[in-house]
Structures are given as C-alpha cells and as structure tokens.
Amino acid sequence: MKSIHVKLPDGKVTEVASGAKVGELAASLGVNSNVIAAKIDGTQVDLERALSRDCTLDWIPLDSSEGVDILRHSTAHLMAQAVQSLFPGTQVTIGPTIEDGFYYDFKRDASFTPEELQKIEDRMRELARSNLKVIREEMPRQKAIQLFRKLGEEYKVAILEEIPDETVSLYRQGDWVDLCRGPHVPSTGVIRAFKLISVAGAYWRGDERNEMLQRIYGTSWPTEEALREYLRLLEEAKKRDHRRLGKELGLFMVSDTIGPGLPLWLPKGAIVRSILERYIVDLERSLGYEHVYTPQLARVELYQRSGHWDHFKDNMYPPMVFEDKEELVLRPMNCPHHVMIYQHELRSYRDLPLRLAELGTMYRYERSGVLSGLSRVRAMTLNDAHIFCLPEQIQSETVSVLRLIERVYRDFGFTDFWYRLSLRDAKDKGKFVDNDAMWDNAERCLRQALAEVGIQYKEAEGEAAYYGPKIDVQLRDVLGHSETLSTVQLDFYLPERFGLEYVAKDGQRRRPVMIHRGVISTMERMMAFLIEHYAGNFPLWLSPVQIKVMTVTDQQKDYGQKVFDKLKVGGWRVEFDDRNEKLSYKIRAAQLAKIPYAVVIGDREVKDQTVSPRRRGGETLKAMAVEDFVQTLKSEVARELGNELSGSGG
RNA sequence: GCCACCCUAGCUCAGUCGGUAGAGCAACUGAUUCGUAAUCAGUAGGUCGCCGGUUCGAAUCCGGCGGGUGGCUCCA
Numbered sequence: 001m002k003s004i005h006v007k008l009p010d011g012k013v014t015e016v017a018s019g020a021k022v023g024e025l026a027a028s029l030g031v032n033s034n035v036i037a038a039k040i041d042g043t044q045v046d047l048e049r050a051l052s053r054d055c056t057l058d059w060i061p062l063d064s065s066e067g068v069d070i071l072r073h074s075t076a077h078l079m080a081q082a083v084q085s086l087f088p089g090t091q092v093t094i095g096p097t098i099e100d101g102f103y104y105d106f107k108r109d110a111s112f113t114p115e116e117l118q119k120i121e122d123r124m125r126e127l128a129r130s131n132l133k134v135i136r137e138e139m140p141r142q143k144a145i146q147l148f149r150k151l152g153e154e155y156k157v158a159i160l161e162e163i164p165d166e167t168v169s170l171y172r173q174g175d176w177v178d179l180c181r182g183p184h185v186p187s188t189g190v191i192r193a194f195k196l197i198s199v200a201g202a203y204w205r206g207d208e209r210n211e212m213l214q215r216i217y218g219t220s221w222p223t224e225e226a227l228r229e230y231l232r233l234l235e236e237a238k239k240r241d242h243r244r245l246g247k248e249l250g251l252f253m254v255s256d257t258i259g260p261g262l263p264l265w266l267p268k269g270a271i272v273r274s275i276l277e278r279y280i281v282d283l284e285r286s287l288g289y290e291h292v293y294t295p296q297l298a299r300v301e302l303y304q305r306s307g308h309w310d311h312f313k314d315n316m317y318p319p320m321v322f323e324d325k326e327e328l329v330l331r332p333m334n335c336p337h338h339v340m341i342y343q344h345e346l347r348s349y350r351d352l353p354l355r356l357a358e359l360g361t362m363y364r365y366e367r368s369g370v371l372s373g374l375s376r377v378r379a380m381t382l383n384d385a386h387i388f389c390l391p392e393q394i395q396s397e398t399v400s401v402l403r404l405i406e407r408v409y410r411d412f413g414f415t416d417f418w419y420r421l422s423l424r425d426a427k428d429k430g431k432f433v434d435n436d437a438m439w440d441n442a443e444r445c446l447r448q449a450l451a452e453v454g455i456q457y458k459e460a461e462g463e464a465a466y467y468g469p470k471i472d473v474q475l476r477d478v479l480g481h482s483e484t485l486s487t488v489q490l491d492f493y494l495p496e497r498f499g500l501e502y503v504a505k506d507g508q509r510r511r512p513v514m515i516h517r518g519v520i521s522t523m524e525r526m527m528a529f530l531i532e533h534y535a536g537n538f539p540l541w542l543s544p545v546q547i548k549v550m551t552v553t554d555q556q557k558d559y560g561q562k563v564f565d566k567l568k569v570g571g572w573r574v575e576f577d578d579r580n581e582k583l584s585y586k587i588r589a590a591q592l593a594k595i596p597y598a599v600v601i602g603d604r605e606v607k608d609q610t611v612s613p614r615r616r617g618g619e620t621l622k623a624m625a626v627e628d629f630v631q632t633l634k635s636e637v638a639r640e641l642g643n644e645l646s647g648s649g650g
Numbered sequence: 651g652c653c654a655c656c657c658u659a660g661c662u663c664a665g666u667c668g669g670u671a672g673a674g675c676a677a678c679u680g681a682u683u684c685g686u687a688a689u690c691a692g693u694a695g696g697u698c699g700c701c702g703g704u705u706c707g708a709a710u711c712c713g714g715c716g717g718g719u720g721g722c723u724c725c726a
Contacts, residue, residue: 103721113654114654114655198720198721200722201652201653201721201722202652202653203652203653206722208722208724213722214653215721254718256717308726311726314724315724315725333726364725366724366725367724369652369653369722369724370723484725484726552684554683582683582685584685584686584687584688585687585689587686587687600685600686604685
C-alpha cells in the first residue's frame, strides 16, 4: 500500500496510508474532539474525506469561524430535513449561511405559521438527538438531475442544470438527501444550540418577477452559552434601536395622518439636528464650500434635461399640473439646481473648484415596504454638495472629500464602516447612461483617489448612480443592517447634459466635471445612527437637555429657580424639576431621560450657595459654586469638541 | 410593491370558548417635605387602527383598506 506525507498544522509531517480518512488521522493523533472538518491544501473537506496525495492539512474546530460556518450550513440542512419530513411535497431550493445564522428557502403553497416553526424546531432536535451520520456522495451531474427529478425537486434540477461541473456532490443524512458542495459536520449530533428566528417571503433567485418562496431564518452556535449570548445581544441591540429611543426620548415621531416616511422632529430632536447642521456647515465653510438655498419644487423640464426623469422617475412623486400648462415636481435631488447656479455666470478656470453646498430637503417616493424610522424616509434633508472642477482637479478634490469623511467619522467615533466602490452593471443598459469611455475614465479617477488615501474597499457592480460610479461609505446600524452614510460620485454626464463650460487659460471654452458628495448623509439618517451609536446617551455638546436642576424639597424652590435662571441665561439647555417628589424619584427620571447632569439643590446648597452635580450614570461631584459648575461644563464640552471635533484622538 | 406577523388608554401590555374593556407606568388632585434610580391615596383617560360582513350580540370570527415590524425586491 502506498503511503503519503501529510504536513500537520504544527509543522510536523506524518506518514499515512493512502486512502486513510481525515477523521481517522485526527483520531489517531488524538486531536481535539472539537474538530468537525479539515482543510486539505486550503480546501475545506469533511472528516470522511480520504487522503490520496501528499498535502498540508489544517483542522477546523467547531468553535472557529470556519467551523461555525459549517455548523450553520449543516443546521440549515437539518432544518430542511425536518421541514420535508413534516410537510411532504415541500421543495427545497437554497440554504446558505449568513452572518450569525442561516436560512433555507422552500417552495410550499402555504406559508409557515409560528406554530409550524416550533414543530420544525422540535423535529430538528429529534433528528439531532438521533445523531444521523452525514454522508457525502459524488455522482455524475446527469444522474443527480435524474435523482432530483424523481424526487420532484424542480428547483434543485434547475440549479443542477446550471452547474458547469460534470460531477456533483450530494449529502445524505438518514433518508434525506440534498445537493450540496459541503463540507458538513460528521453527524447531526454535533448540532445542539440553535433556534429558528423568523419566516419571510423571498423571490426565487432574488428576482421579483419570479415566484415567491418561503424563507426560514435560524441561528446556530457551538454551545448553548454562545446561543444565549447571541440572543441576549439581539435584545440589547433592540434597546438601542433609534425608533424605540426616538420615541422614549421624545426626539421624533411619525404620524399616520401626515403619512408614512414623513417624520416630524420634536423639540428635543430638533435641538440635536440644529447642532449637527451648525457643525457640518461650519466645517464645510472652513474647507471652502459655499452654502446656498434652493427651492424644493421645480419644473418637470429641469429633470427631463438632467436625465432624472428617464432614470429616476420611479422614485419621484408625480408632477403637479396647473391649468394644463406648467408641471412642477417635488425635487428628488438638487444637483440641477446647483448646475443652474453654476451657469448663472460665466466661470473661469480660476473660479474652480466651485464647491456649492446645501442642506437641501428632497422628496423621494420609496416603496412602502422599505420605509424604516428615520433611516429610510420619503422626505429628507441632505448634507449635499456639488463640486464643479477641472478634470485635473478630480483626484485632489476626491481625496479631500474622502479626508473630510474620515475626519467626521473620527469626530463622532464611528468605527464600524467600510468603503464600497459602486460601479455600473454594463449589461443593464436601461439603468445607466450608455457611454463606456466616460464610465471607464470616472472609475479610474476614483480608484486613484482611493489609492492615494490608502483606503481599502470592496467593489459592487450595479450600485452606481445612473450618471457615474461612486464611492459609498457603508455603516452598520445596531441591528446589523448596512446603510450608505457618505457618498462621493463622479459625474461627467450632467455637465454634458446642461452644456456646462468654463473659460480655460487659453481662452477656450471647456467642460467642467461635477463631483456629487454627501458626508453626514441626510439629517434623518445621521440622527438615526447617532441615537444608536450613543444608545441615546448624547455627549454633553449634543444632548437636547444638558442639565436638570432639582430640589430636595419645596423649601429650596427659590434658590433652585435662581440656579436654573443663571444656567439658562448662560445658554445651557436646562430644565427645572421642582415637583413635590422625593429626590430619588427625580434622579431616576433624569437618568431615564439620559440627561448628562442632574443638579441637586437641598438645604446645604442653599446655605452654602452651591450646587451638587450628579453625572448621568451615577457619579456625584462635590458641591461647588454655580460658576465652578459652569466651568466644569465648559471644559467638558471643550474636551468633547477638542477630542471629537478636532479628531486628535482621546 | 411582494410574503408573514402585528395594531386594545400618552407608553408597555392583559383580555380564556363571541356576552359591549383591565393592569402598571405617565398625567391630574390631595396628603407627605422625604439627599442621589420609583412615598401613599384618589381622579381622569379607550367608537379596542378604519370600513364592511356573519351573529340576538364582535376587541374576539370573516373580508377589504390603512399603519407598523421582520424579510424579499429596490436603494439616487
């Protein structure tokens, strides 16, 4: 019998008989029983895989990221097995792993009820307990097609018909079989800590023209503790949800009567917003942006000219018609308005780059199913700017926008984000402007800028704007959804459509380039992120109410009022709680309202003409004069602005 | 827009098998004057999302519509 050399993870080389199984080698070496799969020369394999040549071997333990992924995939299989045993006639389609879990899409006429979900979970536990061996089997593709056709699995047949390989692999556990690349856990007994989460509709192959399948989401973990911890984190995340905190803290509301996706900013939310607006406008002005105001209505012709009407109509509200003459639309974007400002006078190359910025309110018709709190709305105010520049300024302008984005994120302490280079889908002719040279050029410019700043990014085909490619910055909300916060879009198209010109050094008329950019997104979405980011505990400089003055008894009302007035006049956002309640009751209320400072006033403070501040969270400061307290506040704000807003760390 | 689920007082939620609504918190009134996360008592508050149907009778059953939630699709 031939023997082969296997290099183990510790670097040692061992000799085994050709044909020995990976799992047998693991057992003979006494490796951790947690190992559920392995990698041969970097390719994942089951423990049942036979070793047939010299190779390098790595173990995949259950609690490694690869191991958990395999576990979840196997759990998806277990669920499909349970579903098909409980509901004969249900067809399987695909069942991949996703972050923190898995799903499987089924074709079944009825949808799954919550009770059925529970039944499925129960059946899964039975199947797991019976510890079925998971067996891989390879067969010619045509034979597999016959097999699944006989089983009535039309979707699997469809998938098989598109697989290029002539040999495919199946996995069997008990009497159940599925088409799958693998690898899988050696037996169902490995699957212990799982939970089915929800049912949802999903289109076959993700195309809404196709039939809708029933998708079941679930999660699976190496241990019960890990599962419990995950479920606990989910609960925690829900408490940070901006929709919940927005309601609890009185920041914003949505009214059915006004309409979905049209949020109202309550006084406290409006304070935060106005501070944010001042922050970004000041920052932009310091960087050479000029702010403008433009109207929210425009003639339809404007958008026909800009191309929005052809490419963006589905997201626009229908026009308002006046006496069959004039048609006006609510604007979905203000780039054409800024184009008009550019064209208002003859521009010289010396005027460029011209950076026009606006906090502009836009209206976009979003399909009802996608609306969500403040992060997905139909009326929104964008932190928008359009940079008109010379072609040779593209890179430096793009770089400075990227630096601005990085600066702002540092200021607010955002760390969980990534860059996406969004490109067109060249096959989708209707969706994107058709001009290959223009797209290629724009794409090259963006790549160069990203390289200059040294930014890592992922590419996404089909995510571009209709007029050009863009760099998007994706942030994750507390529930794990990724949303675009910032964007830099390069546009050769609108300048062409509107015939923009500048007078070059040689006196010739030339065409400028436009860069569309948004840094803090819309005020709505930024607010949503900030609420979740701070879990409602806004830093002092942003907090809608900064201080709550409270008396211990009615005896201190007069002095309390004086303290309150002094702070109010000093420009602090302060409230006075002089209700006839116990101090601890008032403290609790202030804490729940997430107010940074409670200022306690009792007999001692009246006598000494002091205040006793208590920080949100419970830290009590020693009694001090109001003036000293104000100094404390001032230095705290300075520290926040210093650290957060200069980006100097901290 | 599509699939599923949900909608009861300002908020969070009970409400068995159909017999015209209940709690806690908040609000208000009174008592209490109490020093760092809930003092006690009382009062008021709801066309049970809306419209229609079944029924002697509907928060409860059925249908339609609206809104929300989780997904799908879309996402400038």
